[in-house]
Amino acid sequence: MKVFVTGATGFVGSFLVPELIGAGHDVVGLSRSDAGAEALTRAGAKVRRGDVNDLDALRAAAAAAEGVIHTAFNHDTSDLKQHAENDRRVVATLGAALAGTDRPLIVTSATGLVTSATGEPVRESDAHATSAVFPRAASEEAADALIAEGGNVMVMRLPQVHDTRRQGRIRWHIQIAKEQGRVAYVGAGRNRVPAVHVSDAARLFRLALERGEAGARYHAVAEEGVSLREIAEVIGVGLKLPVESITPEEAPGYYGWLAQLAQLDLPASGAGTRRQLRWDPTGPDLLTDLHEADYDAA
Ligand SMILES: NC(=O)c1ccc[n+]([C@@H]2O[C@H](COP(=O)([O-])OP(=O)(O)OC[C@H]3O[C@@H](n4cnc5c(N)ncnc54)[C@H](OP(=O)(O)O)[C@@H]3O)[C@@H](O)[C@H]2O)c1
Structure with missing residues (x-):
């Protein structure tokens, strides 16, 4: 075609x-x-x-x-x-x-x-x-x-x-963590992204x-929902930064424009x-790619 x-x-x-x-x-x-x-x-x-x-x-x-x-x-x-x-x-x-x-x-x-x-x-x-x-x-x-x-x-x-170079909106989470010198998630961080x-x-x-x-x-x-806490923990290892829970009130100060999105639970x-x-996804999962990402380039 x-x-x-x-x-x-x-x-x-x-x-x-x-x-x-x-x-x-x-x-x-x-x-x-x-x-x-x-x-x-x-x-x-x-x-x-x-x-x-x-x-x-x-x-x-x-x-x-x-x-x-x-x-x-x-x-x-x-x-x-x-x-x-x-x-x-x-x-x-x-x-x-x-x-x-x-x-x-x-x-x-x-x-x-x-x-x-x-x-x-x-x-x-x-x-x-x-x-x-x-x-x-x-x-x-x-x-x-x-x-x-x-x-x-x-x-x-x-x-x-x-992949290991780009991860949807997670690139902004990495960017913000670098700027803030810590990796945060809100509450228990159970909210998810597919x-x-x-x-x-x-x-x-x-x-x-x-x-x-x-x-x-x-x-x-391929994955219905990966929790923001799991994502934050992998980013913390990659950036060698502390990982911590913040309250919803603290979210705007940490995330800026991403604060609302960062708290949504979006399983799909x-x-x-x-x-x-008849689609059968076979690629690596999100956390594997995040583990192997180049955090100096991100
Ligand atoms: N990546 C994700 O995680 C994700 C998640 C949900 C939905 N989506 C959607 O999936 C689609 C592809 O995303 P992506 O990650 O591949 O985006 P991307 O890497 O930002 O690529 C955007 C593409 O659009 C082209 N483009 C933008 N403005 C243009 C213009 N005025 N004229 C001609 N071309 C233009 C860019 O051309 P240049 O190369 O010239 O810049 C580039 O080829 C988008 O609709 C996006 O919203 C992506």
Whole structure:
């Protein structure tokens, strides 16, 4: 299949492109830089130069493809709401370019946008929060609209995606611990994050492209919930810093902008996804990758 991949030069995209090419697909990757274009060419992909927010160019690239995987996102936390609203337009544009065809579009979202009222891991069928609560949900809202119009659109919700170099939002926990000279967790630190190795996430995107069903939500979850206390203890060893519990009142002083997120319990299940797409994650777990991370580089 001729697949147009946005975010092809990113963390997930750099694993996704070789995964697709290895399975026999022709990949056209979007890049806005020379370095990204060179990396894509080295990986065996064709390159579309440009910015994802250039909607005319994006529409043309999607229309020329037999399938689209959209993973680009601007993670600059200073204006997340604006970036999320931009992504709503990007998703709508990609969907419009493929409307009336059976060509698949996979939209990337996050399991953290689905909150558990019961403490049970959230499932693929659970509704996401609105963008009024979590701005990042704008992308999934745009996908909802395309699905309602009958598009062959799927949503891939990612948990903390990791290898030894990157571990989702845990990189900010490491950064804050370095700045604070200690590694903290809140209360008993029983709140959890789900996780997946980046190579397993890449394979799941491919399986969804090849076997996924229109309107499906998939959870790329290998581990349902790793506690923040376990994570803090491994980071403490890596950074050679003391590890301690802090109170919710102390959390803003320690975590800053991450304080609220750091206290959420966000377990998620990928059981339905494993069954439907016959996906069997095999990569190392989050704590193993955190053990082996390079804390000088992090
Ligand atoms: N990693 C995780 O743990 C995680 C968890 C949940 C959800 N997600 C979602 O998964 C997706 C992939 O995440 P990631 O970790 O791979 O992100 P990433 O490493 O930050 O990569 C982002 C990609 O988007 C591209 N991009 C950003 N703004 C662009 C623009 N204006 N025009 C063109 N390209 C642009 C970047 O291009 P450049 O190379 O040019 O910068 C890069 O290829 C994102 O939607 C993210 O929100 C990730």
